[in-house]
Amino acid sequence: MPWHATRVAGVPTLAVALAVLVFALAWFGTLGVRHLLGPDEGRYAEIAREMLSTGDWVTIRYNGLKYFEKPPLHMWVTAISYTLFGIGEWQARLCVALAGIAGLGASMLAAARWFGTRAGLLTGLVLASAPMWNVAAHFNTLDMTLSGIMACVLASMLLAQHPSATPATRRNWMLACWAAMGLALLTKGLVGLVLPGLVLVVYTCVTRDLALWRRLHAPAGIALMLLVAVPWYWLVARRNPEFLRFFFIHEHWQRYTSTVHARKGALWYFVPLVVGGFLPWLGLLPGMVRAVRQRVGVSGAGTARPFEPALMAALWAVSIFVFFSLSGSKLPGYILPVFPALGILAGVALARTGERAWIRQLRAMLVVGALGLLASPYVATLDSNNTPNALYRAYAVWAALAFALALVSAAAGLWLLRRRGRMASIAAYALGMLLAFSTALLGHEAIGRSASGIDMVGPIERVLRPGMPLYGVDMLDHTLPFYLHHPLTMVAQADELSFGTEQEPQKWLPTVDAFVDAWQHGPRAIALVSPQTFAELSARVPMHVVARDWRRVAVSNFPITGAR
Template identity: 40%
Template sequence: MSLAPTFKNRGLLLLLLCLAVVWFGNLQYRKLVRPDEGRYAEIPREMAVTGNWITPRLDGLKYFEKPPLQYWATAAAYRVFGQHQWSARLWGGLTGFLGILLIYFTGRKLFGPDAGFYAALVLGSSLLYVLIGHINTLDMGVTFFMSLSLAGFLLAQRDGAHPRETARWMYTAWAATALAVLSKGLIGIVLPGAALVIYTLIHRDWALWKRLRLGGGLLLFFAIAAPWFVAVSLRNPDFFHFFFVYQHFDRFLTKDLHRYHPWWYFVPILVTGVLPWLVQTADGLLHGWEKGNGRRFYPKRFLLVWAVSIYVFFSISDSKLPSYILPIFPAFALLMGERLTRVSGKTLFWQTAPMALLAAAALALSPFVIRLASPEVPLPLYEKYRVWLIIAAVLWLSGVLTTLALSYRGKIKPALIVLAATGLVCGQLVITGHDSLSPASSSYAIAQQVKPYLKPGAPFYSVGMYPQTLPFYIKRTVTLVAYRGELAFGVKHEPHKWLPTALDFETAWRRAPYALAIMQPNTYKQFKQEGLPMIKIAQDTRRIVVKTP
């Protein structure tokens, strides 16, 4: 009996353990930063405290911009583990980690063991995937469920699949699509549907639709996705128009949300986001239209259609953020995983060589990050972050050089493991080191100064601003003054929960026996000039907190 499989399995388990330690090890280290991390930590906190799992609230106001699946998961984590930075980030970190395992499994089933292994290496070390997996936002959750939908579809339609297997995987795809909709809205079904339609039109494979299990699949989809939408609409008649019309169609077609960027906005994000696999990505895409061994269904072509259609969809949208294209990365990884099984050591050498130049450039430019310093983010903070970036650049260059040496000698698998490990660790260093800037990007420090002054029932005003991360750290909401921003919908429907003008604030402040307020330095200066009595109790580079005398 050969011991090779045993050693191979032990090696995979060791790599999985190392991945888990590196992946989850820094979830608690960094302070929550504005705006997304504060928002998506606070909504579940209020949900867990109030016990209202139907109507999401931010700062005590109705907040219907996104569906609740991640809120539910995070609120449940708070109930089980407590309210911490790591439990706030757990859902994104966990779905990112599971996404790597999913791509390994899918690649293994579709293209063979090595292809699955290489696909997992690529996905788990691509810079954008690593970064978003450690930031508390909704994009990793929706990416995981869209990937599960994609995987279920590919495994159901592959040549040789047994009818029962086809049914099982298609129902998995339908369930995952419903969870994607509950994660971030209609894109969870619109984007997979668009890829399916485009693939069908290209190949004129109308029989494909007969294998989708449409009847049972739609029933399963609505059984999972519909109950919350029905419940929240019954409790909040204003939900439907705001969520489905404004948050979807207006967001896509207008510039109202001030996220407009030119059509090429995602090009540098994609180029940077796939590092350290830039050349391998191009190679995988160039060979993505190959039919391979498919006779009835061509998984590589569908992966290419999936990636391109999602990229084009967001490129023509009038609302763009870097994380929007994250769902294309698992498809990229599968294409690259399959392609890497067919490259030679010398080919891998030349594909990796440009990374040495980029790593050297990163090392040369890292010290100059201090030039980004400003009054809001002062020089000492960037000096601390510079150290992290230099270490990451040195490691990146060392890893690339090691990969080049291994690939030149034909040791492809060790070379790919080294390159992937380097990419993952460097990405973690970049995101972990960002905590050096937290005094300017998070409310954690000022919250620690404020906590001794908090009193039950005492009003806490937020004048002309909403500090996204402050409520999570002080475990309470604030009263908005002369500011609505993304809370405009909630303010409109519950106007008694805010103060519209600075004059209203001054009146309330003078009448309050005890109150706190947070504001920007210019606002504080203006109130002092007007003679409003207040005592400064906390300050950072962006905000000042005062109390009544």
């Protein structure tokens, strides 16, 4: 029988292949459509560019200064992407897109192994169309890279504990789990070990299954994890003795236990993020709870305490949610690791959900889409110091289009349910949701283009020369250095580079007076300043405007022609 005539979980293989192709095009084809946003996207794109430029892959630098807030794996992958494909936006986002796909694929594999092929396919559809997961996979941040790796940790653990796994298979999957934790340690530090450890302890307390610990292959696994992670930590600490205290005390203990990073949030901070991030599938929540309570997938033949995969996934989501909710530092991306576990549970629930329940889900999304479409003109009324109203008005059109697509997706799901069955309905609905939220993201370019400063790059490049100082006066611009391929020299305010300026004080100007002296008596230079700072400084020293937008002004200390 030819491959295109075969079926996967009752679905024609050709249909599955076409769905995968469409999802892949939507997933990877949109990576380079938007310009980079600050702070995260520009920061990590520029760190990788400087890593590639200097050839130093051990001591992380940002704008030429030591930057030890995060380990290097994400930047290593991005620098490799630059090496293979050149420096650009989609190359900078390739790491997170691959992490998202890796986490999705691993979750599908684990769900298929424990709950059946259909549940595996549905897990993939759910996770790919979950807004938080697919949007985050198109933003150049470490949170998505960590979450993709953590999804592999969870999936490997689930696969290793399947009752039909041979001793060799269990060992290999557990070694893969430990290796993934080593990669997590190289992505965001100790959280890559703390989170799986927390989930394992909570699972053991709930089930009292102490025998699970004997199936972890801990001695060999810990050795493998350390082999993956320790060499970089050893090298960077050897070259930079100040690294260990800053990284483990300031960036781990103080970040979690205090508000030193000024990223406060209420105890319920992550609730709307999970609700919005899983919006298309919230109607499955009762079925997800039932899957846990009914111990779906459990096969206890010959064991006193069989492993419970649905419970493990649920405790993974709940434990990580509680862990970050109790933290003194909160950012939206922190909650991303819960979504693969939610995706697995939703895939199981969806495979067991009847037609009436699925119709209720589709009708609910019809209401959500209609309400969103009616409310989208409100976006056009917004205004703020950071984003002028004109940009919001441009984005309002895209917001309306995204809700319209969500509305159409739910309607298409209802139409296909009657004519092609539930699987076709779910697939069309999931694809429509992916396209809807991708549209909302792509439309953000209406705001993001000016925020990136890309329109200033051409005029600045015409006068900026290699080796010429590029000052950031009272501001750290996170995107222009990447686009200009030229690091900033900080002035007066070190911002998040304060650790680096303390270690290498000769690489910045600590006061405005020092800048004024360098501006008047030093070599030719370019400076980036805010409009307010420009008004203040231009009264003291000559400043020739090279380019400007609503948030920054680029000036030179020498006359130029053709500037705007």
